Amino acid sequence: xxxxTDYTTDGFFDEMFEAPDLPREEYRRxxxxxxxxxxxxxxxxxxxxxxxYLTQGIxxxxxxxxxxxxxxxxxxxxxxxxxxxxxxxxxQRVRALDRFIADIYGERRAVADGVIPNALVSTCEGYxxxxxxxxxxxxxxxxxxxxxxxxxxxxxxxxxxxxxxxxSGLSYVVQNRAFMRRAFPExxxxxxxxxxxxxPFLLLSxxxxxxxxxxxxxxxxxxxxxxxxxxxxxHAFLAQQMGVPLVEGRDLTVRDRRVYLRTTAGRERxxxxxxxxxxxxxxxxxxxxxSLLGVAGLMQSFREGRVAVCNAVGTGVADDKAVYAxxxxxxxxxxxxxxxxEQVPTYLLGREDERxxxxxxxxxxxxxxxxxxxxxxxxxxxxxTPGERQAFAKRVRANPRGYIxxxxxxxxxxxxxxxxxxxxxxxxxxxxILYGEHPVVVPGGLTRVALRDGSLVVNSSQGGGxxxxxxxxx
Numbered sequence: 001x002x003x004x005t006d007y008t009t010d011g012f013f014d015e016m017f018e019a020p021d022l023p024r025e026e027y028r029r030x031x032x033x034x035x036x037x038x039x040x041x042x043x044x045x046x047x048x049x050x051x052x053y054l055t056q057g058i059x060x061x062x063x064x065x066x067x068x069x070x071x072x073x074x075x076x077x078x079x080x081x082x083x084x085x086x087x088x089x090x091x092q093r094v095r096a097l098d099r100f101i102a103d104i105y106g107e108r109r110a111v112a113d114g115v116i117p118n119a120l121v122s123t124c125e126g127y128x129x130x131x132x133x134x135x136x137x138x139x140x141x142x143x144x145x146x147x148x149x150x151x152x153x154x155x156x157x158x159x160x161x162x163x164x165x166x167x168s169g170l171s172y173v174v175q176n177r178a179f180m181r182r183a184f185p186e187x188x189x190x191x192x193x194x195x196x197x198x199x200p201f202l203l204l205s206x207x208x209x210x211x212x213x214x215x216x217x218x219x220x221x222x223x224x225x226x227x228x229x230x231x232x233x234x235h236a237f238l239a240q241q242m243g244v245p246l247v248e249g250r251d252l253t254v255r256d257r258r259v260y261l262r263t264t265a266g267r268e269r270x271x272x273x274x275x276x277x278x279x280x281x282x283x284x285x286x287x288x289x290x291s292l293l294g295v296a297g298l299m300q301s302f303r304e305g306r307v308a309v310c311n312a313v314g315t316g317v318a319d320d321k322a323v324y325a326x327x328x329x330x331x332x333x334x335x336x337x338x339x340x341x342e343q344v345p346t347y348l349l350g351r352e353d354e355r356x357x358x359x360x361x362x363x364x365x366x367x368x369x370x371x372x373x374x375x376x377x378x379x380x381x382x383x384x385t386p387g388e389r390q391a392f393a394k395r396v397r398a399n400p401r402g403y404i405x406x407x408x409x410x411x412x413x414x415x416x417x418x419x420x421x422x423x424x425x426x427x428x429x430x431x432x433i434l435y436g437e438h439p440v441v442v443p444g445g446l447t448r449v450a451l452r453d454g455s456l457v458v459n460s461s462q463g464g465g466x467x468x469x470x471x472x473x474x
Contacts, residue, residue, distance in 0.1 A: 013412040126318075204220065212307065324404070370402055
């Protein structure tokens with residue numbers, strides 16, 4: 001068919017095709033429908049969605065300007081059976097990470113028992129000493145998690161990294177589905193797809209469950225740095241969908257160690273803060289003194305259990321990329337279970353033998369800064385020049401604790417519209433886990449696409465796009 005002219009899998013695991021023109025079973029009805037669609041119709045609908053994203057303000061900041069988040073109209077499909085396994089593995093992982101964070105700021109049994117080195121934990125950028133001894137409401141530290149998954153060339157799902165501070169992207173999961181239904185309603189008539197429109201309600205439920213005891217109708221707010229933030233659209237969208245105020249630090253005040261929202265009718269007590277501000281900026285009195293974004297006195301109120309901050313301050317200790325290497329052991333230690341999801345083989349460069357191996361094999365490995373995000377601070381060895389590898393080797397030798405290395409995974413690919421034809425592009429998946437009384441995984445998640453040919457970097461800040469992710473019902 002014209003849309004798939006010259007489409008090739010090139011030896012990678014392809015999400016849609018077992019071989020060229022041979023779709024996987026779950027994609028067969030979708031493929032048949034595309035065969036009956038003129039290429040001009042598909043490209044025209046894609047262009048309409050792009051314009052709608054821009055006019056409705058569904059954007060992110062890239063290169064200093066607002067632009068629509070590129071959205072590809074061909075969805076990614078996940079079977080019901082496959083999703084059950086992913087759900088269980090994701091919930092297991094988040095439960096263990098939450099237990100680990102509580103332990104690190106509490107009894108530190110995992111350190112005492114030799115499961116994870118004290119030196120590694122205490123040097124994490126996300127470790128916040130002010131949190132030692134703090135027990136948040138419910139004892140819960142993680143309320144929202146975004147766990148990045150990839151598929152290797154055997155089709156095996158692997159965890160790539162954990163995002164536990166302020167994971168972004170949930171709004172795009174909801175909006176991608178809404179626009180997909182408008183652009184291709186006929187596609188949904190042939191498939192039973194698990195809904196995602198209730199994700200903001202699930203988020204609100206998780207936030208309300210974290211409120212201090214005795215608050216029957218807890219007041220929730222979304223704390224944003226303001227319109228200049230790259231993810232401001234998401235902050236505003238989620239606040240609107242949850243029906244709660246979107247606030248900046250100047251809208252809140254602390255009186256008698258309680259947090260209040262300033263309103264035209266006076267002060268109203270706040271019980272739960274869904275913060276989209278990094279730890280250091282939350283309280284100029286206790287953390288970063290020059291912050292203009294936070295609320296003076298917030299940490300004292302949080303420490304005393306008078307307000308919940310979601311995610312809790314200090315959760316970044318568990319998404320440090322060096323801690324990632326220990327997560328399978330943490331799952332065994334805290335839960336007494338074997339890990340359900342595989343990881344990417346990882347080398348800790350603070351270990352001399354592993355560091356020397358990595359430095360001798362930079363041309364075949366990926367090296368990442370342990371506190372890097374957005375696809376920055378990394379070296380993709382097979383795609384780097386000798387000069388780039390040499391420069392990165394110097395950085396590693398100067399600061400081995402600051403980097404990890406991983407085997408280069410041949411990320412799976414999926415058909416993505418480029419011009420008027422589908423071309424294979426690498427993808428990952430960020431499912432969202434909302435942890436109130438128990439972990440709930442939003443069906444599907446955000447499939448991110450590396451739009452540049454051959455690129456492995458899917459982040460929107462580096463030109464990546466997204467797809468709607470369909471979890472098929474039985």
